[in-house]
Amino acid sequence: MMRAFVFRFKKNPELYIGILITVFVIVLILAGILFSPYDPDEMDAGAKFAGVSSSHIMGCDNFGRDLFTRLTSGAATTLLVALGTIAIGVGVGTVIGAFTGYYGGAVDEVLMRFNDAVLAFPSILLALVFISIFGSGTWKVIISLGIVFVPSFARIVRSEFMRCKNLDYVRSARLMGAKDLRIMFVHILPNTLTVLMPSTVIGFNNAVLAEASMSFLGIGVQPPQSSLGRMLSDAQAFLFMSPAYAVCTGCTIALIVLGFSLLGDGLKKNA
């Protein structure tokens, strides 16, 4: 039993370390949100840049807000934005990819050309285009980033559908009289998951980074809502006085990204 686990761990350490880090981060966030005695936005002039102590386990920021509480609520915002982004990206991308990949034809050709054109933009840049059209704010960031993530998932799902639609088990389902929609979503879709799952996790990571960069630039999530990117941009102004502020915030982002990228690698290896 133990030996079997050690063997599995040795075969795919990324997966297990990734799970460990991700669970750790999520537990911390939940702990901060549920059990912290402070409000993330509550200011305390007396506690400005307070150091680490038993009452403030990571100290305080420039307004005397408890850093740990703010970090956890900021991380929650970042993760929720990323989750929304990925839900839009994977959901819409899968439907587009499934239909274009399965049917092919002129519509596919046009959509894919368009897709390639959109993919030619670095994702942040594209998000900036949408933000400049829609304006900033949490929901608008989610929608902008979501649209940006659609093409890459559409491409992944499309190529999987193109691969699968000519496999013998799909042909045999067709011979039995299965309708197209049934073939696409009952027969082919479950087979794309081995490829789609790791891409989703890695996409989630990119969404975290994109949100953080946008908020860092001041065009993402707007105050008073906190997000990790926004906090880091605040922290930069007080870098000399309170380096711990920036380091704690930055490390939180890095830890989230590390956890998910290991998880993604591990899933890929497992597939």
Next chain:
Amino acid sequence: MLEVTDLNIEIEDSLIPETVVYDFDITISPGEIVGIVGESGSGKSMSALAIAGLLSRKDMKKKGSIMFEDVELLSVERSHLRKIQGNDISVVFQEPMTSLNPVKKIGWQVEEALRIHSSLSDEELRNAAISMLRDVEISEPEAAYDKYPHELSGGMRQRVMIAAALICDPKLLIADEPTTALDVTIQAQIIELLKKINREKGTAILFISHDLSLVRTLCSRVIVMNKGRVVESGPVDEIFDSPKEEYTKHLIEAIPRFTKIAGRFDTKDAKPILKVENVSARYKKITGYFVPGSRGRQVVKDVSFDMYEGEILGLVGESGCGKTTLGKTILGMLDDTEGSVVHYSKMPQMIFQDPYGSLNPTKTIGRILEEPLRIKGGYSKEARYEKAKDMLSRVGLDESYLSRRPSALSGGQRQRVCIALALIMDPKLIVADEPVSALDVTVQDQVIKLLIKLNKELGIAILFISHDLKVVYELCSRIIVMKDGKIVEQGTDEEVFSNPKDPYTKQLLSSAGYGI
């Protein structure tokens, strides 16, 4: 020259270290051709790779002794081993496409061993490579020298592999299933080439194959392996004519040969089940919709034939002859076709060649078998279950398989499930596209017998598509021979086998060893 004693190979890179070869012994004298036969997983390739020094020293633990001339290959320094590899011992692998480096020119790859083991100039290397390419009967060696592997046909690539292996005039050539990926006519040519090399250069050959009849034509001695152990060894004729061990007997019995297994079928009073008239088919050409492209290559050209209820009709030809495309056309799976296909029965079904690709890997066998009933509708949950169970028992698998997934089944079991799946719709006609060619010979034999049984019991007509004339002979009373998309000959087995009219049919028959 080569003496292997008590070779044991253990794979350490898994949860439980697994021994894959037990107490393997072999001796090869200069100029001799020795064969190793066995089914997949018998350890034959593993043993050969160990002799060639190509098994990782890290993950594979080896015990015993491999003496080549005066060198113990298992314990010799890597640098010394490299002097032997490619120079004294060289290897030809099964799949010439993947075994050649895709981004290097043919000439460079043929010269390679010579470049490593000698200090010849570029000019001399080139001359040696070109004369070697000529020796393996490549028609334009100078042109081939500057080509890349993907620009050659499969047979040509295998010749290039052989040329590259022989460039240093090795004492021992290890050929690991060198003809398995090739068509029968090409297969026969490669075997001839190996014989010629052995005769003219005196190269000893260790020939590894699953194909017993090939081993018989080529080798003087043979070793039979099963599950990592040597079952029996000795002179070829002795093993084939009077095998001692049960497994060897079983294996030899399973070899398809030109003997009838199925009963005769008379078309005189039979009702037609399929009428194919002037059918042509093209592949869909993949070009942009905005780029005006020509239609795809024509794969089936003006083909006509009839088929009758309860008949097993053989459709033979080499790869690329259009037989699979014809099968798909009959079942209406292609878009760009001409001519008429008339079915006199509903719901013909198909059995595919690759039992790994024809079952959805994410679903259980039960779910797969019930799928056609769900699509059709009108069956209760219990009725579906009963029917699936019933079909499985018809193909010789029990109820417990219903909850398994395809990945937990062997190739033969999967092919049985595919047959059950085809049967569940109660078809009167099944198109079977190379249903046994991906299977080991003993499993192949079982599946053929199963098909014959189902044909007899249920009266299902089978269009049996195959490249293997022996299997077709076993099963079919009427045969169609295809080449380059056309039917070159069709008739009863007597007409086609005993009295072939078309030169291509004759060539096929002699490559397959008919009448020898």
Next chain:
Amino acid sequence: MKTILKKAASFIMTVLLVTLFVFIAFDLIPGDAATNRLGINATPEALERLREEMGLTKPFFVRYFSWLASFFFGDMGISYSYGVSVRSMLASKLPITVTLTVMSFIMIVILSIPIGLYTSKYEDRAASKAVDILGQITMSIPPFFLGILITYVFGMIFKVFTPGGFVSYDINFGKFLGYLVFPSIAIALPKAAMSTKLLKSSILSERKLDYVRTAYSRGNSTMDVLYKHVLKNAIIPVITFLGMTLADIVAGSLVIEQVFSIPGYGRLLISSIANRDYPVVQAIIAIIAMIVIIINTLVDTTYKVLDPRLRGS
């Protein structure tokens, strides 16, 4: 010849689509150029006159093509905020962004290729394992955080450079380059770690292929197998990655310019988005998209040189 034509056709197609996309995006923004120039208090008549003058009432495709044509001839419109031509604003900033991009790209290449080769050659050594772990952590650090860390450690503690002390290239080119070293490192390190990992995994998976076994059977040493057989095959996905990276650096530099207060395209873009200075935003985005398309085309061509299977036929 035919392939070149095809390539050119698809290149032009992509350029048209991308520019069309940019044009549509900015056409959708509520409030047109006339309103922006005259302000919200302008009379409808005056607006109408200006619209007519600026060609805003013409059909969509006429406007698109005239915009495209003037864009390619260097006329990118007038900035709403500064009232000067966009072209003059962008021209002076171009060397800054290009230098930053090129410096980071060179760093990525010279770091990742040797390290990737080393770790795949000596897979089992402790040093390789340490590099792998370090790389995994490095690639998880967002570049802007890395920039902040570098500012703190090298700028504030060791005082190797002055944070915010950017010197323009036309004043002192040496100091200009010197200042850009640290931002380049912030951009390059995470990407170099990714590229190293990709090269290693590409080499390792390539090594499992049949032709490698053939190469060993001819008597090649491990080094010869790596350099003469594996590398040319394994480098192909790395080239793709580096191509994509080049595009990513352009985008990544937007954020890094903010961290290090470098007045390149990035800062201009962000401030223009905040000020709703659409001609500037549109021009920058169109230029970056062009650069990305050109890079992609170059990467495609490199493939054909490296992989004979993709040539001709």
